Amino acid sequence: GCGGGLLSESLARLGATVTAVDPSIQLVQQAKTHAQLDPKTTSIDYRGGYTVEQLAQEHQNHQLSSSFEGYDVICLLEVVEHVTDVHSVLSSVRSLLKPNTGRLFVSTMNRTVKSNLLAIVGAEYIMGYLPPGTHDWNQFRSPAEIQQLMDEAGLEQVNVNGMVLTKPPLCGQWDWKLDPSDVDVNWIGTYKVKLEDRPQQS
Amino acid sequence: PPSQPPAERVPNPRSYALSPQSLKILGESVHSTLDDRLGYYDSMQVWQANSPSTLTFTSRDLDADPEKSTYLGACCEDQALVATLWEEIQAAEVTECLTDTRLKSVKCGDSTMLASAQTEDGSIIRASVLVGADGGNSWVRKAAGISRIGGEYEQHALTFTVSLTDPIMRRAFQRYLVDGGPLALLPTYSPKHAVVVWSTSPETLSEWKGACDEDLVHHLNSCLREGPQRVPSFMEDNMNQSWSAGGIFSNIAYGAERVLDAVHYGLAMASQHPNPTFLVPPTISGIASPKFTFPLSCFQATTYVKGRIALVADAAHTVHPMAGQGLNLGLADVRALVDSLEKAHSSGMDLSSFLHEYNSNRHRSVSVSLGGIHALQRLFRNQDTLLTHAKTFGLNVVQNVGPLRRQLAVAAAHGIAI
Secondary structure, three states: OOOOOHHHHHHHHOOOOOEEEEOOHHHHHHHHHHHOOOOOOOOOEEEEOOOHHHHHHHHHHHOOOOOOOOEOEEEEEOOHHHOOOHHHHHHHHHHHEOOOOOEEEEEEEOOOHHHHHHHHHHHHHHOOOOOOOOOOHHHOOOHHHHHHHHHHOOEEEEEEEEEEEOOOOOOOOOOEEEEOOOOOOEEEEEEEEOOOOOOOOO | OOOOOOOOOOOOOOEEEEOHHHHHHHOHHHHHHHHHHEEEEOEEEEEEOOOOOEEEEEHHHOOOOOOOOOOOEEEEEHHHHHHHHHHHHHHOOOOOOOOOOOEEEEEOOEOOEOEEEEEOOOOEEEEOOEEEOOOOOOHHHHHOOOOEEEEEEEEEEEEEEEEEOOOOOOEEEEEEOOOOOEEEEEEOOOOOEEEEEEEEOHHHHHHHHOOOHHHHHHHHHHHHHOOOOOOOOHHHHOOOOOOOOOHHHHHHHHHHHHHHHHHHHHHHHOOOOOOOOOOOOOOEEEEOOOOEEEEEEEEEEOOOEEOOEEEOHHHOEEOOHHHOOHHHHHHHHHHHHHHHHHHHHHOOOOHHHHHHHHHHHHHHHHHHHHHHHHHHHHHHHOOOHHHHHHHHHHHHHHHHOHHHHHHHHHHHHHOOOO
């Protein structure tokens, strides 16, 4: 779910080798064009009109001939609330993640009254930060629900943090910090491959 | 690249008044290189030509802890500062440094396009962020199509170095003269030399710029060392008007003036300030350098950021030198701009991502500082009697209300609005 490539570019500039995948062809085309502006981002491997299941399949097909051990980091940020089959995505991710050291980051919004008020009523309808209908509150997930889905997909939780604003964004300045005790609205979890489960050979 | 000025005994009058905060922004390395070329001062005494009130700022106003604030400000030669900064540039990991290169156009860029500058020989330089740090007549600001509001002052400034009969003892002085403009005496690294910055009308300036040294020295000493005079009588101001009700009103006016005088003198003498209330500045013995004049203005660019172009310091705003704020405001801009660049860089984001934050922070802060300094300039230029009473009263109040004086000192030192 790389979308327009904002995160992909940041990770590339910070030194990562990035493969970026999104079902949208148009968004990824925009991302590719934008990536040409900085020499550090031109080498991002963008795959538009592509799903993580397809990427998993591709690596599976090359498994015997490549030395691919898995990705060190996989990011699904603000993705799971837009996906219909979360289990399928997580299973594919597990097969792509390096065992032991690989880490999966998932961020989404919790399904609470507070998140409804802030993220939907507030952000979409009152402040107009996002177009109305961007988010379907029913798709929001709590850390516990995601942990359950992870477990079913062979992944286990490392930690969970809320993402909270340090002060109200009065002058257009959004300053976030991590807070393990407040997961009511935005939160981010870290996961890894479950130790007992080795990726299955097909 | 410029080299360090020779270690002459006569300091160059082209100097800046740097606050401790500014020296902190410049960094340890620059500060220690400059240290013996700085004219430190621990106090700044501000007073008027024709009233007894005095306002004295000290380093204690910046920080009550004597360990922490060891000075109020430092006067630094432009040559020494520029040479030191060039040394820093050469020591740092700067990819490319083009000198003797003229630009003929710029493009501001945006989120989908980099900023660019075209040189006179036709080559194009592209950048994530383009910073205009080219002074009050900024070419970058004009080329980017950023307008500014404000105007030139009728006053100009004259600056030159003088020799003193006695050491200036780490004290700065500023007196608002009868014609309104301030006359400032700033310490230098040489204890028996000071820099004079005199803001007044262009006519007065050219008269004294051409005068012989002896006459000028005599005039400066009388301006600085003559005792404060009584506020001119209200009645004298209005001699031309006919007071048909005569006697009674003139008595009342006279009585009111006496009361006001008593109040002013009483407040001045009862000052709670720990230091002595009034110090006579040292006697000037001679003119020690050529004299330089420069025009004064108060301008604020309508925005500091356009696309990927950012303006800092005088390119963004100019101010009357009376508060010694020019470079301090500029360095505060630099700190804020670097913070916004670091914020983007540490997250791997496009460097221009937080330029809008730099703009809203600094534009707002500087607008208030400019407003305050400009208001002060307008206030002191006016010699109206009633206003003089108000100014006298006001100075006395600020002097005596410790917290207020300290707040002003801290705000001035940090280049921020109160």
